[in-house]
Amino acid sequence: MTTQTSITTQIGKQAQNPLRTMWLPILVLLFLIAFPYIVGALTGSSPMGVPRGDRMIMRGESVRWQAVFIELFVLAILTMSYNLLFGFTGVVSFGHALFFGLGGYIMGLALEYTGLNTGTAILVGAVVGILVCGVLGIVMGLVTLRLRGVYFAIFTLAVSELFFIYFSRLALTKAEDGFAITELPTWFDPSQNRLTYYYIALALFALTYVLIRRLVNSPTGAVFKAIRENEDRAQSLGYNTLTYKLLALFVAGTLASAAGMVHVILNKKVGPEVLSSAYTIDPLLMTIIGGIGTFTGPVIGSTGLHLLDTVLREATITVGGTTIDIANIWSLLLGVIFIVVVLVFPQGVVGTLMRWRNTPRKRTEGMVKGKQVEQT
């Protein structure tokens, strides 16, 4: 019954003036567009970098923060795609790094190993990478999503580990060292023209947000949520739930691979670390901490955690005479925060705030039971 109400409220919201419901995302988007110039004005550095001869040197606060934010967009796209699977469709995957890393590898291979000119190679890499990851998602889903329970989670864990180990030893891609991306079109090159690349990443991020919002608010998205709530019921209503789960997997896989491509081009290096479980753990943690099954939760989760990570990287804390670098215990802190959130605030930051706003009187009761609140 709760599913029904949530569908009707979502559709009701959609019918309203988009400016009224979307004012916050639009404001954020405007801020992000102006961001390089704001930082530039505040710190007195040029958003274009420093010219030296006919090249631009990427130096200065504005350019440095652009890189931080491009990485943030990458993580946010990855996390939103993970949330589409886990948060909206209820499919748990432990192998999201597979799509991310494979997308990155295919883009890198297209740029460095095909001998095409760089512009064509980027296009080919993007199309092939996105298709391969989408199809791979569908194939993996076809094999195990018909089985109920943990099989899909196990399967994704195994396959992503398989690819990680294989690419860690593959001589063609220089095994554990990885290979560098040496040549890019000048207008696209983040170490030449980072501002353009910033806007490309921002556009991709905004598109992903809108796409997922539209998809989840559509009738298809209603079926996604029905599957999450109760798959048997969705099936008995006549929906072929497998098809819907495969669709979610396809979209999530393509988006994650696009994030991987943006990531490797920014760093101009492809190595097995893009396939490592860090890129499975990060979106999982960011989804749950930010707020599972919400639109803004993954964005807030990845923003908060990535900015904290960036700011705290050089910080240290002193406990009983020993000094500890935050960078060394960052993952540990994340893991502990994650466990606390799962146990105490299963709705994450956004979900908990939304519940406090919606039902102030029932707050304490709901907290004690710790149940999923489906009104949001």
Place this chain on the structure above:
Amino acid sequence: MSMIKRSSLIAIVVITAALVGFAYFTSGDLGNFGITLLSGLFGGMLLFLVASGMSIVFGLMDVLNLAQGSFFMVGAYLAYDVQHPGGIFQIDAAIPDPNVRFIVAIIVAVIGGAILGVILERGLLRPLYARPVFQLVLTFGVALVFLEIIKFVWSTTPYSWTEVFGVREGFFTLFEQRFSSYRLFVVFIGFLLIFAIWFLLQRTRIGIIIRAGVEDSAMVEALGINVRAVFTLVFTLGCAVAAFGGAIAAPFLGASPGMANAYLLGSIAAVVLGGMGSYAGTAIASLLVGLASAVVAAYSTQFLNQPVWTSLTPMLLLVLVLLVRPSGLFGEKR
């Protein structure tokens, strides 16, 4: 587990025969063949120690503990630390005899694993029985936390066991090939534990409750048995056995952060191949996975010069089983 289907039996015999035959014909002489077999059994026994707890816990509580491999790693680190001078436990002055110290190391590892297991089940999993997806996700997070704590306390550099003691250094010669008697010792301990757990499950009162719980835990609870207490007991035992496995593996494998994931995936492969929740299936499948890994290791290092296939074997097996027969050798059709 009393109903072993004929097709499953045939499958087991055929797979074993194929693996052993392949090992025999590619190894060339009996010495190498013996080494492959022994290392296969050794690896299989270690996998069994991780997988047995995982399988019984899954059958009983419907929780797939993705932190099970981490207990193996924690056991290895604790045992290493106790045995070697200059760690957290500095007992090498108090107990100079390395043999006695090894026994202490194993006991510390088992107790450490058991304590962590109780904390995990009581403190973290129990509040989440209404939300099974979050349990799965939580164990994944716990595995991350364990790994990070290990990295923080013992750094990321792998340790290799340097301390000499009785069984570890022994060798015996067969077919003009030197075999480590420690491997034989571990295989022996493994068989002992397979039997001990079987005895616990089949011949004791608590075992009857556990088996009944695997069938239908709600019904057992309705009969007035405190199923939650049994959950805690079984979970703790499973974690302690995994830590024990890490402790007895450490003299051979050392201690490294990569152990957790490797043994997690290997034991998942064994649990799925055996049929989730089936004890006999897990025991047999662990040995099969261990044997397959050893055969692939011997073949790929000798002929392909591609040792990567060794670490890929458990994952490939898991993928294969999920493709061909996801219910495993002994599982029910799903």
